[in-house]
Amino acid sequence: MINIAVFASGTGTNFDAILENINVGKIDAKLVLLVCDKPQALVVEKANKANINTFVFNPKDYVDKLAYDSAILEQCQKNNVDLIILAGYMRIVSSVLLKAYPNRIINIHPSLLPAFKGKDAIKQAYDYGVKVMGVSIHYVNEDLDGGAIIAQQAFNNEGMSLEEAEKHIHDIEHQLYPKTIQKLIKEGI
Numbered sequence: 001m002i003n004i005a006v007f008a009s010g011t012g013t014n015f016d017a018i019l020e021n022i023n024v025g026k027i028d029a030k031l032v033l034l035v036c037d038k039p040q041a042l043v044v045e046k047a048n049k050a051n052i053n054t055f056v057f058n059p060k061d062y063v064d065k066l067a068y069d070s071a072i073l074e075q076c077q078k079n080n081v082d083l084i085i086l087a088g089y090m091r092i093v094s095s096v097l098l099k100a101y102p103n104r105i106i107n108i109h110p111s112l113l114p115a116f117k118g119k120d121a122i123k124q125a126y127d128y129g130v131k132v133m134g135v136s137i138h139y140v141n142e143d144l145d146g147g148a149i150i151a152q153q154a155f156n157n158e159g160m161s162l163e164e165a166e167k168h169i170h171d172i173e174h175q176l177y178p179k180t181i182q183k184l185i186k187e188g189i
């Protein structure tokens with residue numbers, strides 16, 4: 001059984017979906033650690049309720065990114081983490097973690113990459129007027145939303161409001177992320 005860590009900064013609906021899929025046996029892994037850079041984030045409360053170890057930090061307490069990524073790495077190693085899953089983690093992962101976890105860090109992004117990288121991707125795509133929207137899951141490298149794509153799912157958003165498109169994207173995420181994680185585990189990551 002492999003050990004996974006989820007890194008998140010916000011609400012944690014993808015965290016919920018992953019945990020739920022683990023609990024019902026649809027992901028063969030143990031969720032051993034939540035890493036969060038926002039002490040007030042709802043996802044921290046969720047992890048505490050589920051008795052999952054957390055490493056919650058304030059980036060301002062560290063001299064630089066390498067310093068807090070080293071602290072994160074120490075926690076990952078202490079918890080024997082095999083795979084790191086970014087789910088709404090609003091920071092670029094540095095070489096400290098990338099070198100320690102080569103091809104073992106993945107991310108979900110709410111657009112059809114390489115289009116609409118970065119923040120507010122759903123609104124960016126909507127405002128651009130695209131007719132097809134979607135979700136991407138990709139390996140993480142040092143470029144923002146830049147690593148090789150693992151899975152994508154698209155839909156036709158014609159006639160949808162921004163809110164409807166957002167809801168549809170999140171519904172896709174909550175199915176596609178667990179399914180893709182399990183596929184990677186089955187394939188030996």
Ligand code: GRF
Nearest residue numbers: 011012013014088108109110
């Ligand atoms: C998701 O839309 C994900 O694609 C993006 O951040 C959002 C996180 O949402 N990277 P949640 O915290 O999992 O609810």
